[in-house]
Amino acid sequence: MGRSPCCDKVGLKKGPWTPEEDQKLLAYIEEHGHGSWRALPSKAGLQRCGKSCRLRWINYLRPDIKRGKFSLQEEQTIIQLHALLGNRWSAIATHLPKRTDNEIKNYWNTHLKKRLAKMGIDPVTHKPKNDALLTGDGQPKCAANLSHIAQWESARLEAEARLVRESRLRNNNSHSSLQQLPNPPCFPPSSSSTSTSAQLLPNSDSPAAMASRSLEALKAWNNGWSKSAEGTGGILTRGIGGDLESPTSTLTFSENVLPVMATGCGEGENSAAMIEFVGSSSSCEREWKEEGFGNSSQLPEYKEGFENSMSFTSHDMTLSIEATWTAESLRTKEAIAEEGFTNLLLNNKVERSQSEGGGGEDSENGSGSAASDYYEDNKNYWNSILNLVNSSPSNSSIF
DNA sequence: AAGCTTGGCAACCGCCTAAAA
């Protein structure tokens, strides 16, 4: 039962804006700022409701709007963030500063969604539609892991975003110019079985206390990473243990890993968050083994995909399919920057489906290839999402 | 050339949330 629309008033104009109306609105805002949108139309001499003025300004008249075709990089960013955030267009738009949420939403609905669907990727779940790795009950075997990982990473990012925001508030609490970021909605979804950052950071506390606790929480989080990394031969592996444990998710941080980023958002960080899929990989691997694939060294396409397609340097493919990006992998960054992650991913899909062609999915015995590709794509896909987010502007209001 | 279909996009609508009263 929301409020009645603000445009009920008779006599208010609806529909497309005329150049004259645009001019009036533009002139008024340039001179006075928009102030109260509700009061603006009468002050500006417009027969429109405030909401309509606001939309027109935000989506069209604002001077810092970039219009026209979306670049490959922008497409990639949208796809990646959509995989992580879903239809939260305003959050996605914060990573494309010159694009409006409406424009992104439209572009998704008219272009990207269809393109992904064409490629056989479910635009909602970002997973292959005809999943050859379905379990008996029709659930993708690794889907739950991916979902959990995304949820946990989201929670972590939320905490980081809060921390940054709160630190700034703390440091600049007298600066009214600081833009307030919107309070993030509860995320990850309620299905998440353990603590979320929302629980870690109760809203009732003062910003300073919250910042302090945020810091502690993040320290604990990151300490956990580094501690458990000891003895893993340089690959920092951490099950989300203790009170942050997720039953299915395992993330990995690496101190010396260089981020493979196609977006150009991040450059030179020494630490990049990367999903190692240790939990999911081993479970997937176990499942593959159970299905007669033996060990993962019998997944040549998987390894080849790492070495060629994404230029990974693999470590011990047999044990846990752990892989990391080393300095050698930097060429990947350049390659991807040229080719674009989206193309890389989507072309892989196309080529694969074409090569599988005619006979469709080899869902029986031949699923080794599909399984490995699926796994590889998941890893690549989500790693790149996380790298994207990790290298995003610190003031991004992603949540 | 005319009619029809499809795709793209601007704008609207309804709901939610947080702030103000």
Place this chain on the structure above:
DNA sequence: TTTTTAGGCGGTTGCCAAGCT
């Protein structure tokens, strides 16, 4: 503490242009 209201968000609609028959 409760109610009201402005702003914001995501879903949807409807218009228009381009392409097709």
